[in-house]
Amino acid sequence: MPPHPNPLVDALPATIPFVAPERTERETGTAFEARLGANEGNFGAAPAATAAMARAAREAVRNYPDPESWALREALATRLGVALEEIVVGPGIDGLLGLIVRIFAREGDKIVTSLGAYPTFNYHVAGYGRRLATVPYRDDREDLDALAATARAENAAIVYVSNPDNPMGTWWDAAAIDAFCDAVPERTLIVLDEAYGETAPAGTLPPINTARPNLIRLRTFSKAYGLAGLRCGYAFGTKALIAPFDKVRDHFGVNVMAQAAALASLGDRDWLAGTLGKIAAARDEIARIGGDNGLTALPSATNFVTLDCGRDGDHAMAVLKGLMAGGVFVRKPMAPVLDRCIRVSVGRPEELAHFATTLPIALAQARGDA
Amino acid sequence: MPPHPNPLVDALPATIPFVAPERTERETGTAFEARLGANEGNFGAAPAATAAMARAAREAVRNYPDPESWALREALATRLGVALEEIVVGPGIDGLLGLIVRIFAREGDKIVTSLGAYPTFNYHVAGYGRRLATVPYRDDREDLDALAATARAENAAIVYVSNPDNPMGTWWDAAAIDAFCDAVPERTLIVLDEAYGETAPAGTLPPINTARPNLIRLRTFSKAYGLAGLRCGYAFGTKALIAPFDKVRDHFGVNVMAQAAALASLGDRDWLAGTLGKIAAARDEIARIGGDNGLTALPSATNFVTLDCGRDGDHAMAVLKGLMAGGVFVRKPMAPVLDRCIRVSVGRPEELAHFATTLPIALAQARGDA
Structure with missing residues (x-):
């Protein structure tokens, strides 16, 4: 055989x-x-990113990328006001979602999401043998109360929320997201996907606070920054939540173009x-x-x-x-x-x-x- | 908690x-x-690759990569004389090795490699809870006889061989590799890492033959092609062995620069x-x-x-x-x-x-x- x-x-x-x-x-x-x-x-993309790619094409593509994405993480840490050890960079949010499911759940564990939310997250849940529990949208928004209640009822390992939401484009304000986080049991990891954070109105994104012990937030250079083709996203949370990524991630998986262009983009406000x-x-x-x-x-x-x-x-x-x-x-x-x-x-x-x-x-x- | x-x-x-x-x-x-x-x-890198990167920087980075790497796989299929469905492209051999361990072994399965061979392979074996069985080098070469015997004795799910070898630089000729493949039990997947295939003397790489039901061969654009920073590798084997990658891989994980530069490099012999x-x-x-x-x-x-x-x-x-x-x-x-x-x-x-x-x-x- x-x-x-x-x-x-x-x-x-x-x-x-x-x-x-x-x-x-x-x-x-x-x-x-x-x-x-x-x-x-x-x-x-930002002109600074285009220039950075041209430089990288001449000088950097022959070498393996920095597996720690140090310069980019340093810039992100400064921008967000968090520690370097509270950030991990990955090949897009997609790759990071897979790692989260792999790290923070066991086979058979329940994972909660909204019915009709990001399919790639569900793909990773199935791919690692975890089980989905879904909550319908309410009035075209993710139903935060029902998500928190289901996380509790299912003793869920993870609950996934995107804010602003894809595919509906709707959103909750920061106070509602904070209240949702308070309502989720501490043992459940909250994955807050903020891929569309840059395009949201002021007051949508909760203040950065890496003290919450069960929250990982995700951001990307694929949307507002126009770098979807390079694959660059990042996650931030407590050091305890971020450290385990280094035990299983593909260390050399964030390519030099992504690191260079993302770093340059950040500088061009x-x-x-x-x-x-x-x-x-x-x-x-x-x-x-x-x-x-x-x-x-x-x-x-x-x-x-x-x-x-x-x-x-x-x-x-x-x-x-x-x-x-x-x-x-x-x-x-x-x-x-x-x-x-x-x-x-x-x-x-x-x-x-x-x-x-x-x-x-x-x-x-x-x-x-x- | x-x-x-x-x-x-x-x-x-x-x-x-x-x-x-x-x-x-x-x-x-x-x-x-x-x-x-x-x-x-x-x-x-090849001048054609540099030109392709410049084009991609202007036109392609804003868009998600082709998740099927169609153009690159088409060129590789033509070059190798295999079918498109017999090739999968990944973000470097590293990423593909992780997928192989994830797909073709169960938790606790034995996987055979040489003691001192590529550490990233061992990293993935441990990361997925599979168990390593190692075979010492003999005279600074991977010991093909002992690897095959160990694969048989351990009822191994996978046996890993690199030819030419890293870190010693030594190699076996094609006939020895073919004899090794014949000696490995059919139920054991042979992972033949040919990252250094381009730099080897003629007669090192076995002829392409995707009929062997338990062989996956790996190649990369990181070495001879000078594109390590972009992360682009590929695997080929029977359709039955290649198809399952699509069930779990990060479909959008091979970035546009990698696809464009690798394709252009192939054309510049x-x-x-x-x-x-x-x-x-x-x-x-x-x-x-x-x-x-x-x-x-x-x-x-x-x-x-x-x-x-x-x-x-x-x-x-x-x-x-x-x-x-x-x-x-x-x-x-x-x-x-x-x-x-x-x-x-x-x-x-x-x-x-x-x-x-x-x-x-x-x-x-x-x-x-x-």
Whole structure:
């Protein structure tokens, strides 16, 4: 008998968290004209990051990366006002989520998340043989009270919350998040995914306080900073929670381009402020386009806008397919109730113009008017 | 009680596979003048790779990488003469080794390797709660007969062999590797690490044959191709062995720079031939410098030369410390018998000149002549 995956891996489905737009492009033979589906940094990277990448391409790619991401962690520690030992850098939040599930739960442990929240987190939970307990959204927001109650009832090892939320774009203010953290049992690790933290209104992110013994917060350079392709995210929390990552992580896994570009980006606050302005304007424009076509835009604290298509999931799926066929890459929530919506990432003006042209056609087709 | 790592992670040591030269530089406050310790691509990357990185910096970093590494896998499949489904790309061989241990063994399973072979493999074995069985080197080469016999005796899930070998630089020819594969029980997965395959003499690498049901071969762009900083490696084998990676890997973990630069590098065969010539010349020069100082160079099929310091491990460690103090970053084997040696990576002429100047001083200090 040849080697075979162990029973845990063998039993996993062959599905992956996301089908990439590149696959659709290969299958259709057509490139998307507007890439508005993955909440990327369509306004590009900071000029300082581009310069840092050019330097790294000349001088650093031949060498292994610094396995401690020292310079980047130092800059992050200063910015956040925490100790170096309270931060770990990883190859994107995705990689860090996998490590968290691997480190802080045992096989069979219960892990709580919202039904319809980030699928890559669920992928890691299943991949390590942990068990999910899900809580429905309430009024298109993660239901903090129910999440805390379920964490308690299930004696959960981990509870996952994203704030601002993906895929709905909604958010809670810092006081609500703090109250939620207080309500979660101390033995349950709270994973607070703040991938969209930079684009949220003031008062959304709780003050940095690494004294809470059961909280890890996650941030990324993939969204506002426009560096999704380089894979760079970080986690921070107490030293006791951060130290174990070093026992199992792929130490040389954060590449030199990611470390260099992320560090340079941090230094360019004016560029970030300008980009946040563009993101806010694009959100307004997506909401306006939706409104012109009879769709309700959910309030958003992220770099995307979730549009309520006003009917059921099948209808929204038909709208999504029409948009894709018209050269607009978008995605949509899949869980019941949420699935009435499509999710449109902020894009450059020409991309949103293409969206504006394609949406009425897709809607007419989906409604059967065409 | 706050959250705590699970018992498996909790019991792991806090050590990491390698201390980085960046840490030594931070601690001493002095930059190394010659970086000859990590078997990197000191002759740089292909010009085509540099151009591809510049393009990617402008156009691609804002977007998530293609999670299927389609273009790169297509080029590799053509080059190797295998199917696309027989290749998986990962963030360096390190990341792939972790996945192999995770997929193809259960907790408590025995995994066989040579005593003193690649520590990162052992790190993953421990990290996933698998158990190591080690086989001593024989005459400074991995002992293929003993590895196969141990795999059989231990009913091992996996046996790991690197050819050419790290840290000794020695190698077996293709016929010996094929005979070894025949001798390993079919139920044991053979992991053949060919990180140094490009620098080996003709006849070292077995012909590509993905029919063998228990063989995964690993290659990298970190060595001959000079792209260690980008993290790009790949594995190939039967479809049955490659398919399970998609169930657990971090799909978006191979960054856009790695995919673009690796693909471009593959296309520049003249550059590779030139670089291999420089590597061979630098090996000769390291052997000459060693010989001039009374040290025996082991034959090498890699981008480093292992020098026998002629006494015990303590002496070789003293030589290494003298070199490090003199601005030469080198590493050394640590297992008994092998530990009489230091390992010197190929470098640019000015780096080897600095090594030539520093070595006699380090040797005199180690011998107590100074």
